[in-house]
Each structure stands twice: as C-alpha cells, then as structure tokens.
Amino acid sequence: MTTTTPVMAPVPVDERRLTRAERRAVAARTKFSSPAASVIALVIAVLWTVPTLGLLITSFRPELDIRRSGWWTVFTDPTFTLDNYNEVLYGGGTNFASLFVNSLVITLPAVVIPITLALLAAYAFAWIDFPGRNVLFVAVFALQVVPIQVTLIPLLSIYVDTGLAGSFWTIWLSHSIFALPLAVFLLHNFMKEIPASLVEAARMDGAGHVKIFFQVLLPLLTPAIAAFGVFQFLWVWNDLLVALTFAGGAPDVVPLTVRVAELAGTRGSDWYLLAAGAFVSIVLPLVVFLGLQRYFVRGLLAGSVKG
Amino acid sequence: MQWFLDASTTGHKLALMVVAILLFAAVMGAILFAVDRPRRVPNWVVAAGFLGPTVLLLLVGLVYPALDTIRGSFYSRDGSEFVGLDNYATVFTTDSFQTVLLNTLLWVVLVPLVTTGLGLVYAYLVDRTRFESLAKALVFLPMAISMVGAGVIWKFVYEYRPDQPGVRQIGLLNQLLVLLGIEPQQFLLNAPSNTFWLIVVMIWIQAGFAMTVLSAAIKAIPDDIVEAARLDGVGGIQMFRYVTVPSIRPALVVVLTTVAIVTLKVFDIVRTMTGGQFGTSVVANEFYTQAFRQFNVGLGAALAVLLFVLVIPIIAYNVRQLRLAEEIR
Structure with a gap:
C-alpha cells in the first residue's frame, strides 16, 4: 500500500465556483478601483458629518473661545468645558x-x-x-x-x-x-x-x-x-x-x-x-x-x- | 379637574402622563370587554368596538377640521364675512406671496431631484464595499435629528463675521471662503441665494432616506441580470445607466414623490433659520405666520388648502406609477 487515494487537492481559487457574495465583492472592488468614485463617496460622507461634528465640538468650548475663533482651532488648542450644558439645562x-x-x-x-x-x-x-x-x-x-x-x-x-x-x-x-x-x-x-x-x-x-x-x-x-x-x-x-x-x-x-x-x-x-x-x-x-x-x-x- | 389640565412640577407632569396612559388603557379595556362575547354578538358590534375610537378621532380631528378649513378659506380674516375667492386671489397676485410660491416651487423641484440623485449615487458607490455599513450610517444619521436641530447645525456653518482685521470667521463655510481669498458672505440674508442655502439643509436631512430605500432596491436586482450585462462587456458608468437605474425605477418614483411631499410641507427649517424673513418664506411657513401670528384666519386657511391641493397630483402620480409597475410584473 504505497499509494493511498490522493487527498483532495486544493482547487485553484480561480476555478472554484465563487459564492454569490464573493462575486459581488469582486464586482465592488472593480467599481471602486476608479479613484473618482472613491473621492465622490468620501466627499459626501464628510459633508454629511462635519456640520454636526462642528456644532458638537462648539457645545463643549468656553463661551469666549466660541466667539473668538472657529471650532477647528480645538485641534491645535484644545480647551473644553461643561459650563454651556450647565447653563442651558x-x-x-x-x-x-x-x-x-x-x-x-x-x-x-x-x-x-x-x-x-x-x-x-x-x-x-x-x-x-x-x-x-x-x-x-x-x-x-x-x-x-x-x-x-x-x-x-x-x-x-x-x-x-x-x-x-x-x-x-x-x-x-x-x-x-x-x-x-x-x-x-x-x-x-x-x-x-x-x-x-x-x-x-x-x-x-x-x-x-x-x-x-x-x-x-x-x-x-x-x-x-x-x-x-x-x-x-x-x-x-x-x-x-x-x-x-x-x-x-x-x-x-x-x-x-x-x-x-x-x-x-x-x-x-x-x-x-x-x-x-x-x-x-x-x-x-x-x-x-x-x-x-x-x-x-x-x-x-x-x-x-x-x- | 384642574389637576388634569395644569401640571407645572416635574412630578405632577410625570404623574399626569402615567394617568393619561392608564386612563386610555382603562377605556380601551372597557370597550373590548363589552364586545368580547363570542358568538353572541354580531360581527359589526365587535368591529365597532375595535374601530370606533379610531374612526371617531379621525372624524373629529381630521375630516371635520379639513372641511372647516376649506370653508374658512372663503371667508374674511376673522371668518365673519363671505369673500369668495379673495383669499386665493391675494395669494396668487400679491408680490410678497408670489415670492413665497416661487420659493416653494424651487424647494419642491430641487430637493427631491438632488436628494434622490445623491442618495442613488452614494448607495451605488458604497454598495458591497468593506465600509458600507459605516458609510451608510454617516449619511443616515441626520434622519434622527430634528429639522430644528439641523437648522441650528447649518446656521452655524453659515455664520458670518464682518470682514475686518482681527475678526476671525467662526462659520465653516465663510472660513473656507476666506482661505480661498474670497470675501465672507451673509449666506442667510442675501436673497435670492439664501433660499438655496436653506434647501441644502433639507437635502442633507432627506438624503439618508433616499439612500436607504434605493440601496435596498439595488440589492434586490437579480444577480443574473448584472452578470449577463457584465458578460456583454457593460461596465462602470454604463452599468449604472443601463442596468441599475432602469431596474430600480419604481423605487426611484417612490423616493421622488415622498421627498416632494415632505418638502412641500417644510416649515421647521425656514422657521428656525430665517423665520421666513429676507424673502425665504414658503407656503407652509406663511400658513403659520398668517394663521397664528397675523391672525388672518381666512388667508391662512387658503394657504393650507393650497398645500392640500398641491399634494394631490404628486400622490396621484405615485399611485399611477405603482399601478403601472405592478402591471408590468
């Protein structure tokens, strides 16, 4: 008994029947290979998030800071307070x-x-x-x-x-x-x-x-x-x-x-x-x-x- | 009795809320108990028990008021005198109201088209990518935010500071303009462009709805159609144009009409951001102003009826399209 029945050799990937999900994923990848498409999706995602984020950050900044500078300055000079919430509540x-x-x-x-x-x-x-x-x-x-x-x-x-x-x-x-x-x-x-x-x-x-x-x-x-x-x-x-x-x-x-x-x-x-x-x-x-x-x-x- | 009407402390309010719910449960329970005699009462008595409260509320709270408003639209400002079509004539011939009508038209045309377009493109682009659920959640989130909240969020984006040395912009949009070397703008004050800046807010809110419905429709396109098209060498933009869009046409119609109807009645955004001043008013806002601020009930009623009349063709179109879609199937 020198030879046994061969173990199932791994089927090459490209010959294996792809599942539905995998085929869809491949299609999506080709779609996203276009940089323009990714950029458009990214721009929309940012536009839909930043306004809310801006006001959220602002709500935690001291009153004087809010008046003097934009909320984006917190990334270089972070100062936060809960005073606004205290006052409004x-x-x-x-x-x-x-x-x-x-x-x-x-x-x-x-x-x-x-x-x-x-x-x-x-x-x-x-x-x-x-x-x-x-x-x-x-x-x-x-x-x-x-x-x-x-x-x-x-x-x-x-x-x-x-x-x-x-x-x-x-x-x-x-x-x-x-x-x-x-x-x-x-x-x-x-x-x-x-x-x-x-x-x-x-x-x-x-x-x-x-x-x-x-x-x-x-x-x-x-x-x-x-x-x-x-x-x-x-x-x-x-x-x-x-x-x-x-x-x-x-x-x-x-x-x-x-x-x-x-x-x-x-x-x-x-x-x-x-x-x-x-x-x-x-x-x-x-x-x-x-x-x-x-x-x-x-x-x-x-x-x-x-x- | 007074206990039920005036609640001023937190404890009293919460107690009143619980009492209201219990009272409602007790009344409904009593009605159901009364009709629950199997085989001894005719069906219509049972149906009356189940349906009675709903039908009564709809008659008193929806049907009667709607008819009364239609009647009121033919009467003078305090409802004392019959004036025929005068209120409608005012709406269609006065300059200030023509601005209101024009603005409403801009809203109803632009918001559904842009919202549906953006939602469609975005749903198509993020479909079956690794970050699909996160990408969708980001656009979907504004749906949970009230239009009042959204109004405040965007008012801050549009915030203007005079263009003087030492004064820094605190609104994001004006900061971007300054970075580009352009003078900052009073976005919400300058007519007619201010209406467009308000429209942006509505698009921002509604895009999540469009995206969700259209994304579900795109996922429902049968694989073999997409596969067959790909084998024929269709790809990229052509696939979108000739396969995706025609396949989801019924969903597109539903989204367009639904957004159009919501937009027609838009009130909160205009109220919060400009109060309808600076030439930004729309029919729904003008209705509120005339009926409850100017106390011109006749004119307010006419504007409400106008909204009613404008909704009908959109819904009729929607129903017709759905019928056609079903016939094809």
Whole structure:
C-alpha cells in the first residue's frame, strides 16, 4: 500500500465556483478601483458629518473661545468645558432640564395611544368581517393625503371651546390623530402577512376576537410595533409645528424643539447656548435611533415616510 | 379637574402622563370587554368596538377640521364675512406671496431631484464595499435629528463675521471662503441665494432616506441580470445607466414623490433659520405666520388648502406609477 487515494487537492481559487457574495465583492472592488468614485463617496460622507461634528465640538468650548475663533482651532488648542450644558439645562433663562421632561411627557403617550388604536383598527380591517369594511379601509388610507396644516385652525378652536387649550391633552390628541392613517395602513400590511390558518385555528378552539388579538397576533407583531414605535417617537419628539401651534404660549407644556427654534431667532448669536441646547434636544432621538435602527429601516422600507 | 389640565412640577407632569396612559388603557379595556362575547354578538358590534375610537378621532380631528378649513378659506380674516375667492386671489397676485410660491416651487423641484440623485449615487458607490455599513450610517444619521436641530447645525456653518482685521470667521463655510481669498458672505440674508442655502439643509436631512430605500432596491436586482450585462462587456458608468437605474425605477418614483411631499410641507427649517424673513418664506411657513401670528384666519386657511391641493397630483402620480409597475410584473 504505497499509494493511498490522493487527498483532495486544493482547487485553484480561480476555478472554484465563487459564492454569490464573493462575486459581488469582486464586482465592488472593480467599481471602486476608479479613484473618482472613491473621492465622490468620501466627499459626501464628510459633508454629511462635519456640520454636526462642528456644532458638537462648539457645545463643549468656553463661551469666549466660541466667539473668538472657529471650532477647528480645538485641534491645535484644545480647551473644553461643561459650563454651556450647565447653563442651558439649569439656567433661569433657558431651563432645558424641565423642557426635556416636557418633551418626554409629550412623547410617550403620543406614541403608545396611536399604536394601540391603530393595532385594534388594523385587526378589525384584517380579520373581522363586517359590512362596509373595504370602503372604510380605503377612506382611512386616503386620509394620509391630508396635510396637518389643513386641520390646525379648527382643531385649535375645538381645544379652546372645550377648555383643553394649553394642556398636554391637546398635543397628545393631535399627534394621535395625525399618526392614525399611516399607522393603520402599515400595521394592517404587517397583520395581513400572518397566515390565516393561525387565526382560523384559534377560532376553532373557541377564542373570541379579543383573545385572538392579544394571544395570537400581538406576539407576532412585535417587530412591526417596534418599527412604527421608533418612527412615531422620532416624529413626535422632533415635531415643531404641532407643539408650536397648541402649546406655543404654555411654558409648562412646550417641548425642547419649540424653545430651540425660539432661541435661534432671539439669541441667534449666543452660540454657547444654541449649540448645547441643540444637542440636549438631539441626544435622546439619536440614542433611540442608533439602538433601534434595524426596526426603523424596516418601517421605512415598508411604507415610506409621513409628512 | 384642574389637576388634569395644569401640571407645572416635574412630578405632577410625570404623574399626569402615567394617568393619561392608564386612563386610555382603562377605556380601551372597557370597550373590548363589552364586545368580547363570542358568538353572541354580531360581527359589526365587535368591529365597532375595535374601530370606533379610531374612526371617531379621525372624524373629529381630521375630516371635520379639513372641511372647516376649506370653508374658512372663503371667508374674511376673522371668518365673519363671505369673500369668495379673495383669499386665493391675494395669494396668487400679491408680490410678497408670489415670492413665497416661487420659493416653494424651487424647494419642491430641487430637493427631491438632488436628494434622490445623491442618495442613488452614494448607495451605488458604497454598495458591497468593506465600509458600507459605516458609510451608510454617516449619511443616515441626520434622519434622527430634528429639522430644528439641523437648522441650528447649518446656521452655524453659515455664520458670518464682518470682514475686518482681527475678526476671525467662526462659520465653516465663510472660513473656507476666506482661505480661498474670497470675501465672507451673509449666506442667510442675501436673497435670492439664501433660499438655496436653506434647501441644502433639507437635502442633507432627506438624503439618508433616499439612500436607504434605493440601496435596498439595488440589492434586490437579480444577480443574473448584472452578470449577463457584465458578460456583454457593460461596465462602470454604463452599468449604472443601463442596468441599475432602469431596474430600480419604481423605487426611484417612490423616493421622488415622498421627498416632494415632505418638502412641500417644510416649515421647521425656514422657521428656525430665517423665520421666513429676507424673502425665504414658503407656503407652509406663511400658513403659520398668517394663521397664528397675523391672525388672518381666512388667508391662512387658503394657504393650507393650497398645500392640500398641491399634494394631490404628486400622490396621484405615485399611485399611477405603482399601478403601472405592478402591471408590468
């Protein structure tokens, strides 16, 4: 036995069948061999990052330095301070700490309420058979075209007439209403993807609609709920128009965005306040966004954006 | 009752928030409990329980106000007198409003085109490269930043210091001009170019959206199409022009129309950066100014209705294109 069956000789790389991913990678490499392409991509990436970085650095610089020199001088002469944040968060003129609470108090119910309502409505449209279902669904879907501007003047007079004006309720209600058409549509799409056999089986076992909704569908919809949740969170937290219209004159209710916009108008050259203030308002959505980006992209691809 | 309306301390606000959520849960729970009688109530009663609150809110908060605004647009500034089409005539014939309309047109044409173009090129360039996820995250990040925040960020980029000895520029753009030996500019004050500087901010925010949707579309192009084209000797820019772009046409239409609609209603950027002064106002900002600052409710309503009317053809085009795309498939 001098010869054994030859060990599998390594196949030369170029003869091996490339996997799909590898072929794509090769294609990408050839594409990027063009220096012009890399330069364009790099320029875009820099343009999209530097403005934010500039303001972030500025927010940590002493007030006097900000006035005297550009933020790029920190690379040669670094001096940093937290004074700006201290002033903007707790200073009498700004008091962003309490505005942060306002933003939070506005946002949570304005996310929870419309999602709950939309889930129930989407369930009814998907799994309960009742007369006029299709007509009603199309009507709700079509309401997405209504710009919120069209509703603001009459809504404000309704709030004034009912004595709600200037309270958190107006903002909670408004955001819930504006979110509903898109939320019902998106969640209905997700709900339709669930196999009908699951629902049928539960029905055979004698489960009513409420039980089916909570025990069969809700657990399967968690990713969809997260997707729309992130969406709605960013929308409400970042909103200016609704808050300005319904709470513009109520200091106990106004969220961060309203005051930042106001500061930009009245104290437009006080960059130590503006820079720190802007980042106080940006930080939470940024964290939520980075943490839940996966869900956000999913929601984005499922049904484009609301406006 | 007062406890529910005026909350001034942090503890009170948080408590009110929790109470509001619990109250909502209790009401919904009661409704569901009432309709949950399997096989003994007709389907439409159950449907009413699930749908009732949503339909009620939409009727009171969306349908009625929209109709009331349309009616109000035909009335005088305090809504007391019927004036026919006067408000619309004002919007279309007054000089200052014509600037507003022209600006809005510039926004709605430029932002979607440039945003989609940039997003497409960038998505194509970084597709399947080693640093794809980082490169995408950088462009995507502005989507999380409010338009107010973005407005402040860019206002700082455009910041101007008088061109005197001993005075140093603190805005990045003017610093670059000075380095190139050009006089610093008041970017946000000089009409009409200031509108373009505001448009840049919107493009900066929206490009991430365009890139994400288009990138997903590019990845969905079947391999064999790309492979066949490559075997035929197609490469580089030709591949982009003749293979990539036609393959993702439906996604391009969705991105263009979506960005156009968002842009049409742009308010925050203009409000934060110029307040609509210096000839930079757009319809959505003018609506706010007229309705809630000048208290000219009739004119404000007319501007809101104008927005409504302008959105419809864009959406109609979108729906039509999607239908066509489905027919081809």
